[in-house]
Amino acid sequence: MRKWKWMRFSFSTPDPATGTVSLKTPVSKLRGVGPRVEDKLKRLGIERLGDMLFHLPHRYSDRTRLTPIGRIEAGTEVLIEGTIELAQVKFGRRRSLLVRLSDNTGAILLRFFHFSKSQQAGLEAGNRLRCFGSVRAGPQMLEIIHPEYQRLEGDDSPPLADTLTPIYPATEGVNQPLLRRIASAALDCVTRKPELLPDYLPAELLQRLDYPDLLQALQTVHQPPADADTAALEAGTHPAQQRLAFEELLAFHLSQRRQRHQQQQRPAPPLTRHSDLLTRFFAQLPFTPTGAQQRVIGEIETDLANAYPMLRLLQGDVGSGKTVVAAAAALLAIDSGWQVAIMAPTELLAEQHFRNLCGWLEALDCTPVLLTGRLKRADRDQALQAIETGAASVVIGTHALFQETVAFHRLGLVIIDEQHRFGVHQRLALLEKGVAEDMSPHQLIMTATPIPRTLAMSLHADLDVSIIDELPPGRQPVNTVVLAESRRDDLIERISAACREGRQVYWVCPLIEESDTFDYQAATETSELLTEQLPGVRVGLIHGRLKAGDKAAVMDAFKAGDIDLLVATTVIEVGVDVPNASLMIIENAERMGLAQLHQLRGRVGRGSRRSDCVLLYRAPLGDLARARLEVMRTSEDGFVIAERDLALRGPGELMGTRQTGLPSLRIADFGRDQQLIPLLHGAAEQLSRHNPDKIDALIARWQHASQGYSQV
Numbered sequence: 001m002r003k004w005k006w007m008r009f010s011f012s013t014p015d016p017a018t019g020t021v022s023l024k025t026p027v028s029k030l031r032g033v034g035p036r037v038e039d040k041l042k043r044l045g046i047e048r049l050g051d052m053l054f055h056l057p058h059r060y061s062d063r064t065r066l067t068p069i070g071r072i073e074a075g076t077e078v079l080i081e082g083t084i085e086l087a088q089v090k091f092g093r094r095r096s097l098l099v100r101l102s103d104n105t106g107a108i109l110l111r112f113f114h115f116s117k118s119q120q121a122g123l124e125a126g127n128r129l130r131c132f133g134s135v136r137a138g139p140q141m142l143e144i145i146h147p148e149y150q151r152l153e154g155d156d157s158p159p160l161a162d163t164l165t166p167i168y169p170a171t172e173g174v175n176q177p178l179l180r181r182i183a184s185a186a187l188d189c190v191t192r193k194p195e196l197l198p199d200y201l202p203a204e205l206l207q208r209l210d211y212p213d214l215l216q217a218l219q220t221v222h223q224p225p226a227d228a229d230t231a232a233l234e235a236g237t238h239p240a241q242q243r244l245a246f247e248e249l250l251a252f253h254l255s256q257r258r259q260r261h262q263q264q265q266r267p268a269p270p271l272t273r274h275s276d277l278l279t280r281f282f283a284q285l286p287f288t289p290t291g292a293q294q295r296v297i298g299e300i301e302t303d304l305a306n307a308y309p310m311l312r313l314l315q316g317d318v319g320s321g322k323t324v325v326a327a328a329a330a331l332l333a334i335d336s337g338w339q340v341a342i343m344a345p346t347e348l349l350a351e352q353h354f355r356n357l358c359g360w361l362e363a364l365d366c367t368p369v370l371l372t373g374r375l376k377r378a379d380r381d382q383a384l385q386a387i388e389t390g391a392a393s394v395v396i397g398t399h400a401l402f403q404e405t406v407a408f409h410r411l412g413l414v415i416i417d418e419q420h421r422f423g424v425h426q427r428l429a430l431l432e433k434g435v436a437e438d439m440s441p442h443q444l445i446m447t448a449t450p451i452p453r454t455l456a457m458s459l460h461a462d463l464d465v466s467i468i469d470e471l472p473p474g475r476q477p478v479n480t481v482v483l484a485e486s487r488r489d490d491l492i493e494r495i496s497a498a499c500r501e502g503r504q505v506y507w508v509c510p511l512i513e514e515s516d517t518f519d520y521q522a523a524t525e526t527s528e529l530l531t532e533q534l535p536g537v538r539v540g541l542i543h544g545r546l547k548a549g550d551k552a553a554v555m556d557a558f559k560a561g562d563i564d565l566l567v568a569t570t571v572i573e574v575g576v577d578v579p580n581a582s583l584m585i586i587e588n589a590e591r592m593g594l595a596q597l598h599q600l601r602g603r604v605g606r607g608s609r610r611s612d613c614v615l616l617y618r619a620p621l622g623d624l625a626r627a628r629l630e631v632m633r634t635s636e637d638g639f640v641i642a643e644r645d646l647a648l649r650g651p652g653e654l655m656g657t658r659q660t661g662l663p664s665l666r667i668a669d670f671g672r673d674q675q676l677i678p679l680l681h682g683a684a685e686q687l688s689r690h691n692p693d694k695i696d697a698l699i700a701r702w703q704h705a706s707q708g709y710s711q712v
């Protein structure tokens with residue numbers, strides 16, 4: 001952690017009395033947010049006052065007890081005090097400052113990847129420190145990466161709070177104390193001008209559910225009062241949090257209703273078979289579609305023949321073969337003379353779809369066009385022209401598809417893969433491109449993680465749902481084992497043997513701390529360590545910080561078999577299809593959501609080879625974590641896992657656990673907040689009847705909150 005000089009650093013807020021403050025006021029107006037911090041905050045999506053208000057703590061830490069260093073365990077958060085025995089800078093690919101701190105019970109390593117000269121000077125041997133952070137098992141001993149700390153003598157910083165302290169999603173150069181101060185400054189603004197946060201929820205509803213008003217809710221969440229219900233806050237079930245979650249879910253539900261309503265106001269082009277295109281497509285596939293694939297294609301074909309827009313959710317477990325279904329839907333549009341846009345959440349996935357579809361469609365004289373952010377200018381212009389003239393019948397891309405410069409000739413069908421990764425307004429922007437001839441395109445939304453049908457229906461306002469509930473034949477089950485991290489050495493032997501047999505391996509590194517920076521640093525270190533431990537094995541590395549081109553190059557090398565062991569952060573979670581990869585190791589599996597583990601594990605077992613997945617955990621394992629890993633060990637069925645996941649979640653689960661298979665909401669958690677979902681329909685009706693004018697404002701607020709106040 002960089003150490004800030006608090007005393008010289010008074011945060012003040014713009015004066016709301018002048019009337020110039022709004023939720024769109026740039027955060028740089030808050031004193032203490034200079035250009036450098038402003039830039040870093042941007043990476044967290046915080047550019048305006050409103051962004052900071054809705055940048056909520058994703059958990060809280062309890063800093064009331066000191067732990068003797070000798071009793072520290074990996075995987076826990078601790079407050080410790082000790083004396084610096086040794087401080088040294090380690091040089092290498094990444095310079096780091098290592099500080100060994102001890103008390104009379106033991107020693108621990110503090111590791112800093114970023115540090116200033118003055119910080120280094122304050123961390124000399126002999127100094128006494130109080131630190132807070134989460135402990136992990138380092139290569140030599142237990143360690144804390146970037147702890148919050150203060151010197152016990154001669155330090156003018158405020159004491160590390162001894163109460164419930166909010167922990168925010170953070171990034172390199174933006175530490176927790178800084179975020180707490182900016183949050184406080186932002187709250188100050190709205191407290192002095194509460195009309196900035198009008199309440200759109202019906203008063204009767206607030207009363208019935210005993211929810212606080214919006215301002216109070218935000219105050220409680222950012223700055224829990226001394227008498228707050230600690231357990232509820234930690235579990236995310238405090239009325240303040242529930243109110244925010246409910247409002248967000250309601251906004252999502254209302255926007256779906258509105259979208260459906262608007263869409264159905266316009267006709268859609270009936271898309272039907274005009275030639276034998278689809279028959280030829282099936283004939284040239286190297287496999288026969290499963291019964292489930294055929295049934296779902298039938299459901300889609302029926303919908304597409306209508307003169308009003310389809311709005312269908314296609315759920316299929318990992319590896320169930322959704323791409324073939326998408327291709328068949330696309331061909332129905334092409335056969336009727338309309339264009340298709342396929343939107344994927346990442347360039348990696350867009351390119352994979354592109355390659356697959358090229359393979360299938362070229363023989364049918366349809367050449368798909370790829371449109372991603374990293375096309376060269378000339379290629380991009382060419383693609384744009386083909387889209388505009390209609391020469392491109394299938395366009396595959398990322399969010400680049402809905403930029404203003406993209407104009408479709410006749411867009412008749414929009415297919416969205418992993419829709420939860422896109423915001424609602426991004427989806428609408430793409431649909432707006434389909435108003436050719438005053439028609440609305442049909443829409444097919446594909447998601448890999450099954451969610452219970454009833455949940456999907458109430459959330460998505462009665463969307464039609466198709467389910468592929470059968471895997472292609474010949475798939476070998478994935479043998480899943482749960483292993484303590486202390487048995488890592490056995491694993492090295494196993495990887496070595498697997499690579500000798502020509503198998504390819506994924507090693508997935510965990511999410512560390514609050515920051516993506518540490519993620520990729522940990523992944524880099526792991527790949528270095530594994531390269532050392534596995535001579536002769538070709539190790540590759542992929543993480544979110546790589547440029548799109550570099551990522552694709554690594555994936556291509558892995559696909560081509562030029563890499564044996566791919567060390568990855570969770571970027572490979574969705575969609576990557578390398579059938580020869582048949583062993584996966586997932587580190588710190590106990591910290592990941594089941595949906596995410598299921599997605600990850602779905603990367604193996606895609607070929608005809610027996611596959612294995614090793615879930616590594618760091619002891620000690622709590623009861624809930626044990627039960628969750630047991631679900632993974634004993635089930636491979638995404639629906640079963642999703643149901644058990646919802647059942648197992650509950651108080652005690654960290655807030656903000658990542659969800660997949662559901663729209664990305666900022667606050668609500670479908671597991672924790674599922675009891676709110678049945679209330680949505682009634683609340684939406686009530687608003688429509690009594691306060692229809694508030695609906696747009698409510699939707700806009702949450703679009704702002706999730707997309708950023710400078711974006712929408």
Ligand SMILES: Nc1ncnc2c1ncn2[C@@H]1O[C@H](COP(=O)(O)OP(=O)(O)OP(=O)(O)O)[C@@H](O)[C@H]1O
Binds near residue numbers: 473575579
């Ligand atoms: N009916 C089938 N028979 C045999 N193989 C199939 C069949 N359908 C699809 N496949 C193959 O199975 C693999 C997985 O298909 P696909 O990538 O479409 O799955 P998916 O549902 O998109 O999975 P994920 O969500 O994990 O990406 C591909 O290699 C695909 O060619």
